[in-house]
Amino acid sequence: MTASRQAPALQVRGLRKAYKDVVAVDGLDLQINAGECFGLLGPNGAGKTTTVEICEGLNTPDRGDVVVLGRHWGEHDRELRQLLGISLQETQFSEKLTVEETLQLFRSFYSRGPAPIEVIAMVQLQEKAGSRVGQLSGGQKQRLALACALVGDPQLLFLDEPTTGLDPQSRRQLWELIEQFKAVGRSILLTTHYMDEAERLCDRVAIMDHGRVIALGTPAELIAQLQAEHVLEFALAGNGSLEEASLRQLEGVCSAVHTNGTYRLQVDQLHRAMPALLQELRRQNAQLAELKTHSATLEDVFVSLTGRHLRDD
Amino acid sequence: MTEWRKWGQHPLVQLTRVRYREFFREPEAVFWVFIFPVLLATGLGIAFRDRPPERTVVAVVAGQPGAEKLAQAVRGPELKASLLSDSAASEALRTGEVALAVVPQSSGGVEFRYDDTRPESRTARLLVEDVLQRDAGRRDPLAVHDRLIRERGARYIDFLIPGLLGMNLMGSGIWGLGFAIVDARKKRLLKRLIATPMSRFQYLASFALSRLTLLFMEVGLLLGFAALVFGVPLRGSLPQLVLICLLASLTFASLGLLVASRAQTMEGASGLMNLVMLPMWIFSGVFFSSARFPDQIQPFIQALPLTAVIDALRANVLRGAGWNVVAPELAIILAWMVVSFVLALKLFRWR
Numbered sequence: 001m002t003a004s005r006q007a008p009a010l011q012v013r014g015l016r017k018a019y020k021d022v023v024a025v026d027g028l029d030l031q032i033n034a035g036e037c038f039g040l041l042g043p044n045g046a047g048k049t050t051t052v053e054i055c056e057g058l059n060t061p062d063r064g065d066v067v068v069l070g071r072h073w074g075e076h077d078r079e080l081r082q083l084l085g086i087s088l089q090e091t092q093f094s095e096k097l098t099v100e101e102t103l104q105l106f107r108s109f110y111s112r113g114p115a116p117i118e119v120i121a122m123v124q125l126q127e128k129a130g131s132r133v134g135q136l137s138g139g140q141k142q143r144l145a146l147a148c149a150l151v152g153d154p155q156l157l158f159l160d161e162p163t164t165g166l167d168p169q170s171r172r173q174l175w176e177l178i179e180q181f182k183a184v185g186r187s188i189l190l191t192t193h194y195m196d197e198a199e200r201l202c203d204r205v206a207i208m209d210h211g212r213v214i215a216l217g218t219p220a221e222l223i224a225q226l227q228a229e230h231v232l233e234f235a236l237a238g239n240g241s242l243e244e245a246s247l248r249q250l251e252g253v254c255s256a257v258h259t260n261g262t263y264r265l266q267v268d269q270l271h272r273a274m275p276a277l278l279q280e281l282r283r284q285n286a287q288l289a290e291l292k293t294h295s296a297t298l299e300d301v302f303v304s305l306t307g308r309h310l311r312d313d
Numbered sequence: 314m315t316e317w318r319k320w321g322q323h324p325l326v327q328l329t330r331v332r333y334r335e336f337f338r339e340p341e342a343v344f345w346v347f348i349f350p351v352l353l354a355t356g357l358g359i360a361f362r363d364r365p366p367e368r369t370v371v372a373v374v375a376g377q378p379g380a381e382k383l384a385q386a387v388r389g390p391e392l393k394a395s396l397l398s399d400s401a402a403s404e405a406l407r408t409g410e411v412a413l414a415v416v417p418q419s420s421g422g423v424e425f426r427y428d429d430t431r432p433e434s435r436t437a438r439l440l441v442e443d444v445l446q447r448d449a450g451r452r453d454p455l456a457v458h459d460r461l462i463r464e465r466g467a468r469y470i471d472f473l474i475p476g477l478l479g480m481n482l483m484g485s486g487i488w489g490l491g492f493a494i495v496d497a498r499k500k501r502l503l504k505r506l507i508a509t510p511m512s513r514f515q516y517l518a519s520f521a522l523s524r525l526t527l528l529f530m531e532v533g534l535l536l537g538f539a540a541l542v543f544g545v546p547l548r549g550s551l552p553q554l555v556l557i558c559l560l561a562s563l564t565f566a567s568l569g570l571l572v573a574s575r576a577q578t579m580e581g582a583s584g585l586m587n588l589v590m591l592p593m594w595i596f597s598g599v600f601f602s603s604a605r606f607p608d609q610i611q612p613f614i615q616a617l618p619l620t621a622v623i624d625a626l627r628a629n630v631l632r633g634a635g636w637n638v639v640a641p642e643l644a645i646i647l648a649w650m651v652v653s654f655v656l657a658l659k660l661f662r663w664r
Contacts, residue, residue, distance in 0.1 A: 056508060058664070081510035088508065092500035096338040097331060108327040109509040152509070 006034035007070050009156045009187035010055060015064035017050050024050040026211035028064070032156075037178070037188040039202030041195070041298065043308070047211040048191040049089060052160050055189065056086055069155055082111055085154030087145045089161050095134030099125055099144055102133060103151055110152030123147045123177055139170025146177060157181060157188045163197060175200060195298040207302055214305050222301045228254040228266035230293055231300050232273060235262050237287040242280075250276040257307065266296070266304065324511060328519035335493065336527065342489070346527070350481045350535050354474060357600075358543050361469040368393045369437045370411050372402040377417040386448050387415065392440055402426075412437035466546045466631050474539040475626035476599040481531060482558065483593060483619050486565025487572060487586055489527075490520050494573040495582040504664045513663070521566060528562045536630075549629030553639060557629060560643060561622040564650040568618070571657040593619035621645035 010032040017025040025047045032038040040048045053059040055066055057073040057080060066073060071080050093102050103116035114122070120129050123143040128136060136144065142162060149157060159178070163171040171194075178201055182188060192198055198205050199219045207215040207222070215222055232253075236242070247256035247265060252273035254266045267273040270293065281288065303309060320326060336342055368391055373384040375396045387394035394415075397405060405411040406426060412434045414426040423445065427434035447453075497503045506516065532554075539545040547554075572589055576582035596603055596610075597619035606614055614620055625642035628634035 058504065058508060078510060081508070084508075086505070086508040088501060088505055090501055091505040092502060093505075094331065094335060094497075094500075094502065096335045101331070101334065104322075105327045105331055106509060108322050108324040109511045111510075148505075 008032060008067075009034050009036070009069060010038075010189060011065075011067040012051070012055065013065045015051065015054065015066065016062050017047075017054065017059070018062055023211055025054070025061070028208075028211065028213060030206060030213070032187055032189055034187055035185045036203045037182050037190060037201055039198040039205035040189065040191040040208060041193065041198050041205050041302070042191075042208035043193060043302075046208040048208055049160055050211075051208075052158055052189065052191055056084065056158050057081075082152060083155045085149035085152060085157040087149040087157075087159045087162055089164070091145060093133045093141070093144060093148070095132060098130050098132055099136070099147075100129045102144065103147055106148045107151045113151050113153040116151065119147045119151045122150065122180075124173070137170075139166050139173065142166060142170070142174060143177070146174065150181065155186060157186060159188065159190045161191055161193070163192070163194065171197070195302075198298055205298065207298070207305065209302075209306055215301060219298055222298060223296050226254075226266055226296050226301060226304055228268045228300075229296055230267040230270045230273075231296055232265040232267050232270070232277070233262055233290075233292045234277075234288055235290040237289040240286040242284055242286060246280065246284075247277075250280060252276065255304070257303075259307070264303070266300070267293075325515045325519060325522070328511075328516060329522045332493070332519055332523035333527075336489070336523070346481070346485045346489075346531060347534055350477050350531075351538050354470070354477055354535065354539060355542070357473055358470040361473075363468060369413075369433060369440065370395065371413040371415055371437050371441055372397045372405050372411040374399050374402045374414060374416045377419065379417050379421075383415065383417050383423070383445075387441055387444055389440070389444055392437070392444065413441060415441060466548070470539070470543045471545050471631055472602075472627070473600065474535070474543075474545050475630050476623050478532065478535055478558075479561065479597070479619055479623035479626055480594070480599045481535065482528070482561045482622065483565045483590060485527070485531060486524060486562055487569040487590060489524065490566050490569030491573040491576075491582050491586050492579070493520070494570070495576050495579060498573075498576075498662070498664070499578065501664075507663045517570070520570075521563060524562050524566050525559065528558055532558050545630070547630055548633030550633070553636065554626075554629050557622065557625045557639065557643065557646075560646045560650065561618075561625075564618055564622075564646050564653070567650050567654040567657060571653045571660070574657045574660040575662055593617050596620065598623055616645065618646055618649040621649075 008031050010030065012028060012030040015025050015028040016023070028047070028051060030038075030040075030051075040051065042048050050059060054061050055068060057068075057077060068080055069083055073080065097105070099120060100116055103119055107113060107116050107119075113119075117129065120126055123146055125140060125143055125147065128140060133141070133144065146159070146162065149159070162178070163174050166174070175197065178188065178190070182201075190198070190201060202219060204216070204218050205222065206213045215225070217225070242258075242263065244256050244258050247253060247263065250265075250273060252267055252269035252271075253276070254268055256266075257264045265273065265277070274293075299309070370393050371387060373380055373387060373394050373396050375381075375398055380396060384394045384396045395411070402411070402414040403426075406414050406428075409431075412427065412431065416424040416426060418424055425438050425441070427438055429435060494503070497506075507513065536545075536547065540547055568589060569586075572585045573582055576585060596606060596614045597617050598604075599619075603614050603620055621642040625639050625646070628638050628642070632638075
């Protein structure tokens with residue numbers, strides 16, 4: 001393992017930040033190993049952006065210790081700025097400049113890194129090199145933001161919600177670019193509230209809620225912690241209701257939760273749980289209005305930890 | 314060649330080029346900075362152009378005996394009389410069509426009806442009385458004769474051009490900087506830029522650099538136009554003119570920076586800018602002399618940066634004044650620059 005021999009790319013201990021009466025980050029510990037893609041997951045308002053901005057040196061913590069690439073903010077700022085690549089949430093670049101002019105500007109700030117035209121090729125914007133930023137699509141703008149983060153050849157890349165608001169095709173395109181950057185051994189801290197994004201890109205993820213880490217591990221480990229490979233969701237017709245306790249005792253069912261008319265069962269053996277459920281429904285004389293099943297994801301991990309969904313939509 | 318390419322990639326050069334690109338790719342900004350002042354100068358120059366002296370029109374009230382005779386008597390190169398009924402004469406006097414109404418009296422004398430707050434009415438009264446008295450046999454004991462002197466530099470357009478130049482320097486400094494910075498803050502571009510190794514000083518310096526180079530175009534265009542088309546004299550020394558414009562431009566840029574130091578929205582910034590500029594548009598003597606305002610508020614008016622800029626420009630352009638005349642104005646401008654720049658740096662928010 002190269003990761004254990006090298007110093008960690010980022011180490012955060014006991015981080016705390018409060019705004020007026022809201023505690024955004026409440027005693028957070030994180031470690032990102034060199035060459036690792038680390039995902040910070042959580043719903044909006046969980047404290048992801050505050051955490052990332054403190055690590056980027058754009059915000060100051062009330063308490064806690066942040067070591068980035070072996071250096072501290074406030075002591076080695078100039079050096080650190082040269083070594084970090086940053087993509088913020090919702091940055092709008094000047095619409096009057098072309099893609100190439102924007103990258104020339106950003107490249108001029110760094111002492112080393114690829115030529116603007118090379119970075120444009122990396123993010124596959126060659127055809128748009130001479131176009132004004134104002135004429136780019138949402139996906140192209142996000143790729144430009146990524147290019148601006150890559151133009152200084154960073155050791156550590158911060159990506160805050162890089163695919164939020166993009167169509168599926170643009171998201172996949174961006175994922176491929178991030179995977180390429182990973183392949184050359186650089187470290188990444190990624191925040192997202194898309195579980196599929198985290199499962200695909202991240203070596204390890206930390207799930208955040210209310211400013212704390214509530215789960216940490218590889219996506220596979222976290223899903224395995226559920227001890228249930230499948231999730232079964234159903235709703236009943238009319239005003240019918242079932243006892244949760246009786247559902248939990250069904251064969252193959254690990255847990256059952258009832259929220260807002262939807263029953264959610266975590267299931268380790270779907271082929272046994274399904275017939276048992278149908279039999280139980282008949283016994284209690286209940287009619288199904290809806291029945292869905294899917295393989296367990298990080299989303300289900302979040303739901304089982306908090307009882308809430310990551311996104312409202 | 315490689316040296317040049319290296320220079321071209323210096324962050325300060327790149328940042329300054331961005332300023333140019335953003336400016337010249339905004340047709341509206343180019344219009345307000347370059348075209349509008351020239352159009353305004355043209356319009357006002359035509360409206361207030363020099364014309365041969367007009368003949369003043371006076372009314373002679375008909376109905377009394379001797380009115381016709383009186384109307385014929387009132388003549389001369391500067392006067393024209395028209396015979397009107399009493400009510401028509403009053404109406405014409407009210408609407409300003411005539412400057413004076415002459416009413417023959419049964420006693421043989423005349424009555425002058427006029428508004429003594431109207432300068433042309435007072436002039437008309439003197440002219441008409443002069444003509445009538447001479448007609449009646451007055452002989453002047455003192456011989457006088459006129460020699461007319463019409464000089465360039467004393468016309469309205471000559472007065473106007475330095476005013477417009479000062480106003481333009483203020484507008485492009487405050488708007489140019491204020492809008493660009495607030496826009497970048499609103500778009501979170503400022504925050505993105507400070508996440509790079511960019512020097513914050515160089516970012517601000519790029520605004521000063523681009524302002525100074527654009528300044529030469531702005532000033533050259535307006536003064537060149539004024540000199541060629543209206544024959545406005547440029548009597549002052551060039552180094553003095555350049556120094557006044559440089560200091561003025563940097564001062565208004567500092568004020569723009571101060572206005573933009575915290576504003577989060579365009580609307581907020583725009584309100585603040587108007588608040589800063591409105592008193593100067595009114596009091597600083599762009600279109601008419603600031604000396605027309607009462608003495609009590611003169612200290613306030615003289616302390617305004619635009620007043621100092623315009624006074625210095627008029628002293629240079631119209632009078633070719635020496636450094637001793639311009640120096641106090643430059644001191645006021647410099648003080649504004651230092652104070653607003655230091656304040657702006659203290660208050661400035663990058664996020």
